[in-house]
Each structure stands twice: as C-alpha cells, then as structure tokens.
Amino acid sequence: xxxxTILQYPDPRLYTVAKPVAVVDDRVRKLVAxxxxxxxxxxxxxxxxxxxxxxxxxxxxxxxxxxxxxxVLINPQIVRQSAQDKEWEEGCLSVPGIYDKITRPAEVRVRxxxxxxxxxxxxxxxxxxxxxxxxxxxxxxxxxxxxxSPLKRSRIKTKMLKRQRQAA
Ligand code: NI
Numbered sequence: 301x302x303x304x305t306i307l308q309y310p311d312p313r314l315y316t317v318a319k320p321v322a323v324v325d326d327r328v329r330k331l332v333a334x335x336x337x338x339x340x341x342x343x344x345x346x347x348x349x350x351x352x353x354x355x356x357x358x359x360x361x362x363x364x365x366x367x368x369x370x371x372v373l374i375n376p377q378i379v380r381q382s383a384q385d386k387e388w389e390e391g392c393l394s395v396p397g398i399y400d401k402i403t404r405p406a407e408v409r410v411r412x413x414x415x416x417x418x419x420x421x422x423x424x425x426x427x428x429x430x431x432x433x434x435x436x437x438x439x440x441x442x443x444x445x446x447x448x449s450p451l452k453r454s455r456i457k458t459k460m461l462k463r464q465r466q467a468a
Pocket of ligand 1: 391392393394434435438444
C-alpha cells in the first residue's frame, strides 16, 4: 500500500474538526493500516487521520522503542486525566523540524474502539500520554504550535511556508 501524504502546517485542512467513525469496517481498517505504514515510514510516534486529510476520529501510535506495538484509537475520549501536568518537548509530522515545550496532563485514561470495533480503555503516562493528547488535538483541528506564543507561531509559519515554496 502506498504511503499517505501528510499535510504540512499551516495547511488549512489541519484545522478541520473530525467526525466520529460510524462503523469500524474494512474501509476503516484499510485506512488504519495505511496510517500505520505512513507513520512508521516517517519515523513518527503518532498520526491522526486529520493529518492525512481524512476527517474522522482515528489515531494510530507506537511509542515503543522496538516500534512493534501499534495502538489504534477510534473515537477516542479522555475519561480521566491527572491534575498533575508535565512539560514535554513535542514535535509533529505536520511541522517537521520544529520542537517546543508543551505542558499537558501527565497521565490520562482513554476510552476508544480498536480496529475490530471493540471498546477498550488504556492508561498512559510519559510519551504515550503526550502522544495521545497531541493526536487528539489534531482531531479537534488543533496543532501543537497553537499553544505557542503568536510571535513564535508566526515565525514557524514563515519558516514552513518558505520551505514549502523551495520544495515545490
Ligand atoms: Ni502532530
């Protein structure tokens, strides 16, 4: 299967709010497989459907060192989050080469459907919690640079647009 194209910031399509998946069928499973392949090929730890211009609530991630523990979250919901926050340096496949510190809840419990359509819950901390929250933001049309100051964000935008012009 061919890798999907990852939208690059500040592509306005990254600001689309995703809709829930109505039924987890073969179409969804094919998309999930392609998203995983695309994420691994790009050396990412997570990818949201929004980033491949599919506006449905689907996330894939793999924060294992061995890169052999894919997690699929369909229609994810945070059911619990810690009061304690943690700062983490984040990056994004839609904003390559840009990293900055973002503060988010340190631990979360997420409820979602798996690729078979079964409900499950998962507790996460560390990078996995960061990744889940970062990818869930994408589904709401939010990119991590939106947490940064307007000045920083405008510098990143300029840099990205320049790079995209050079690559075109
Ligand atoms: Ni991202």
